[in-house]
Amino acid sequence: MSDPAAAPSRNPTIRTIAMPADTNPAGDIFGGWLMSQMDLAAGTVAALTAHGRSATIAVEGMKFLRPVKVGDEVSLFTELLKVGRSSMHIHVEAWRRERDHEHSEKVTEARFTFVALDGEGRARPVRSAPGGDG
Numbered sequence: 001m002s003d004p005a006a007a008p009s010r011n012p013t014i015r016t017i018a019m020p021a022d023t024n025p026a027g028d029i030f031g032g033w034l035m036s037q038m039d040l041a042a043g044t045v046a047a048l049t050a051h052g053r054s055a056t057i058a059v060e061g062m063k064f065l066r067p068v069k070v071g072d073e074v075s076l077f078t079e080l081l082k083v084g085r086s087s088m089h090i091h092v093e094a095w096r097r098e099r100d101h102e103h104s105e106k107v108t109e110a111r112f113t114f115v116a117l118d119g120e121g122r123a124r125p126v127r128s129a130p131g132g133d134g
């Protein structure tokens, strides 16, 4: 979606540091940790869009392009692609930067679909807040 050689110019939705606790026994960062960061970033967009609770219903096109190392700064960039009746489709890119270097590279991207939920955990229209004000 973006130029693979340059991180998006907009601010990331989440920026964090990959820590030793996020590694597998081989010392590499878990793909699951990265997926959870992406889910959190997409969830932030979904919450702001739906003005309430939402849940992940699908993740498509997840591709791990490059490994993340302990100490890397990891930035999650999001873009709201489409809003359906109850669904929100959000593109997420994860970029890594070594702590002591300027250069960034894209490590993962995927398309997350969230569904706006009512108080009982059922799908509801995105454009109506749970209280039904719109």
Ligand SMILES: CC(=O)SCCNC(=O)CCNC(=O)[C@H](O)C(C)(C)COP(=O)(O)OP(=O)(O)OC[C@H]1O[C@@H](n2cnc3c(N)ncnc32)[C@H](O)[C@@H]1OP(=O)(O)O
Pocket (backbone or CB within 6 Å): 054, 055, 056, 057, 058, 083, 084, 085, 086, 087, 088, 113, 115, 117, 121, 122, 123
């Ligand atoms: C906090 C967390 O995020 S936990 C992460 C794990 N996620 C969950 O626990 C969610 C578990 N799933 C559920 O509870 C249910 O599936 C619900 C409540 C989210 C949705 O209930 P459903 O009855 O399946 O909803 P429904 O079939 O009406 O689909 C809802 C929307 O999702 C869309 N959708 C359904 N499946 C998919 C899919 N595989 N890919 C993309 N969109 C999908 C539908 O097109 C619909 O969109 P629209 O309303 O904009 O037209």
